Amino acid sequence: MKTLSRTRGALLLGSLFFVCSCKTPLAPPEAQQAEVLDQALWRSGASFYAQENYVQFKQSLKSAKEKITREKAKFGWFRDYEPVRAEFRELLQNGEDLLAKVEGLKSSKSKYYSEQTAALSARIERLKQMTDYFNENGPVRKSLAQAEIKLSEAGLLLQKEQFESMGNYLSDSMTFIRQAEQAMMDVLSRYMDRKELEKWRRWADETIVESKAKETIAILVNKLERKLTLYKKGVAVGSYDIGLGKYGLSDKLYSGDEATPEGRYHIIRKIPSSPFYKALLINYPNEEDQKAFALAKNKGLVPAETGIGGYIEIHGGGKDNLTKGCIGLNDRDMDEIYRQAEVGTAVTIVGAVSVEKTILADIKKFEKNG
Amino acid sequence: MKGLTKNLVLVLAIAVVLTGCKQPTQLIDDAKAAIEDVTKAGADKYAADDLKKLNTDLTAALDEVNAQDKKFLKKFGTAKEMLTKLKTDVDALKAALPAKIEAAKNAAIQLQSEAKAAIDEAKALLAKAPKGKGTAKDIEAMKAELTGAETAFAEIQTALDAQDYIGAADKAKSIKEKAAAVVSQVQAAIEKKK
Numbered sequence: 241m242k243t244l245s246r247t248r249g250a251l252l253l254g255s256l257f258f259v260c261s262c263k264t265p266l267a268p269p270e271a272q273q274a275e276v277l278d279q280a281l282w283r284s285g286a287s288f289y290a291q292e293n294y295v296q297f298k299q300s301l302k303s304a305k306e307k308i309t310r311e312k313a314k315f316g317w318f319r320d321y322e323p324v325r326a327e328f329r330e331l332l333q334n335g336e337d338l339l340a341k342v343e344g345l346k347s348s349k350s351k352y353y354s355e356q357t358a359a360l361s362a363r364i365e366r367l368k369q370m371t372d373y374f375n376e377n378g379p380v381r382k383s384l385a386q387a388e389i390k391l392s393e394a395g396l397l398l399q400k401e402q403f404e405s406m407g408n409y410l411s412d413s414m415t416f417i418r419q420a421e422q423a424m425m426d427v428l429s430r431y432m433d434r435k436e437l438e439k440w441r442r443w444a445d446e447t448i449v450e451s452k453a454k455e456t457i458a459i460l461v462n463k464l465e466r467k468l469t470l471y472k473k474g475v476a477v478g479s480y481d482i483g484l485g486k487y488g489l490s491d492k493l494y495s496g497d498e499a500t501p502e503g504r505y506h507i508i509r510k511i512p513s514s515p516f517y518k519a520l521l522i523n524y525p526n527e528e529d530q531k532a533f534a535l536a537k538n539k540g541l542v543p544a545e546t547g548i549g550g551y552i553e554i555h556g557g558g559k560d561n562l563t564k565g566c567i568g569l570n571d572r573d574m575d576e577i578y579r580q581a582e583v584g585t586a587v588t589i590v591g592a593v594s595v596e597k598t599i600l601a602d603i604k605k606f607e608k609n610g
Numbered sequence: 611m612k613g614l615t616k617n618l619v620l621v622l623a624i625a626v627v628l629t630g631c632k633q634p635t636q637l638i639d640d641a642k643a644a645i646e647d648v649t650k651a652g653a654d655k656y657a658a659d660d661l662k663k664l665n666t667d668l669t670a671a672l673d674e675v676n677a678q679d680k681k682f683l684k685k686f687g688t689a690k691e692m693l694t695k696l697k698t699d700v701d702a703l704k705a706a707l708p709a710k711i712e713a714a715k716n717a718a719i720q721l722q723s724e725a726k727a728a729i730d731e732a733k734a735l736l737a738k739a740p741k742g743k744g745t746a747k748d749i750e751a752m753k754a755e756l757t758g759a760e761t762a763f764a765e766i767q768t769a770l771d772a773q774d775y776i777g778a779a780d781k782a783k784s785i786k787e788k789a790a791a792v793v794s795q796v797q798a799a800i801e802k803k804k
Contacts, residue, residue: 272672272673272679273676276669276673279665279669283662283665309635371751375747378754378757382754382755382757382761383758385754385755385756385757385758385759385788386758386762389759389781392783392784392788393777396784483747562750
């Protein structure tokens, strides 16, 4: 009986001892806070955005947790969590800093890529607007559409905060934009050639001077500006919007190239009733055109069995029509020109006479601003 | 004998208290490892919402562990239940992941078809679009844009073949959007001509 009481007493003492062990001291709450912080870091993508720091954090966390385990293995009375608690506090501070760094990095990445996306989008839009100036814009618009698609994909990644691949998509978009710019330059580089500009300016000046000297009517067509100017005794008396062919900015070389010729011509026939309302037929090909055609033929630049072409007119039917190389006007404007022009009236067709106020000025500005 | 039984009950009670005092470390580690595994298997791409829920559940379980840890009489039973359930959920997600990947693939293929349909619709509209006054040049530009979209369309299949179903879906969405924009422009051109 006495032995039983002793056993009972020992057990009670033992349980009291264990209860005390559980009570004092408690594991530091910072340990759990660090776990929660680790989750937050993981969720924020710390392993991607600040890999080195995150690995360091994880190692420190592991080491601190091991210390807690070691402390817990001791009898309650001998446990001392203070050193590891201090370690956890430092870890928490570092973790909070890391989280702020990751969030800041993500925010700055988001801002950076948003700005890049917006800049490329604006560049595409501007280039699209420029293509309105010329009909030969197919390759430009094709590349711009591809650039837009890449940019749209980048936008979807931006929404999902998947910045890691965004650079590639923006770079791909930029490649297509550059292709578009190159395609535009392929069409317009001739218009930026100083010698060509001087030649066209000389033709235009001579036409105006002759109109003044001979007191005649003269027609000057500016392809780049898409304008037809009517001169009377050297003075501009009317300016009209025109349309050109699919490849209107190119100099006509042969039949079917859908280009509009450049040179000094004159009206050889007035056609009061044409499929395109009224028409003024010019003397294309002139002597220079024939020389250029022969030279191109020798160089193999003209398809076999293809002639030089002809029947280049100034006609009605609308300025927005795509012609086969002729110069199209709205019917009301055609009436005006038809009324004043005569057989023999000078018709000078130039590419451009100046860079200012044309797409060329825009391109220069565009190149400067990138 | 009666006293011995009482003592045994007491010992058992103390054992229960002792066991209850211990954090379910193994369960926590197992749950974390399981989440990491399922993430690597593609859950972050193909089951992002489910993965987010699992992480939230893990945080809740850890919160429960923390709450109990502060108490004099610790009861980790609920936390253990939460962690066990979490592990079951992770395993379930892992088992369901191939189906989710398959669903993502099917969704990408569906979007590919929709992009193709949008391109075809734009093509058909362009074919019958008025090429007269005020539209001919615009129509040519739209045709060129559609050619660009058609060229990009091939990239969808490349992404599908590379098992990048999210990328394929994004490409398809972007191309569909571009083709739809062309359709709107052509319709506007047709309206302009009326």
